[in-house]
Amino acid sequence: MKQWYALMFAVIAEISSTTMLKFFGDNESVISYSIIFTLIGFSYYLLSKAVTKIPISTAYAVWEGSGLIAITIIGCLIFAEKLSASKLIGFSAILLGIILLKNGTINGEHHE
Structure with a gap:
């Protein structure tokens, strides 16, 4: 179960770093890049911990798909980006896929 927590925090770190790319914009300071790279590195570190028990195909799909959906929501709510x-429909399909992958994985093993 702790691998799922690692995966959840990996997603949060990825979302945070990606959001900061937009916040920092043209600010090319060492501090802004350091924060972004640290969060990205932490995200990959936690992802590596998650795949010790979660199949990599499931972990990566959940990590990337959840991040994509969260960034889309943040883009709409904070940055007033439009969602056609x-x-x-595409993001709904991704969310459904994540749910199906998660439900198809129990304690790190696939069941059919």
């Missing part, structure tokens, strides 16, 4: 109907 076709994008909404």
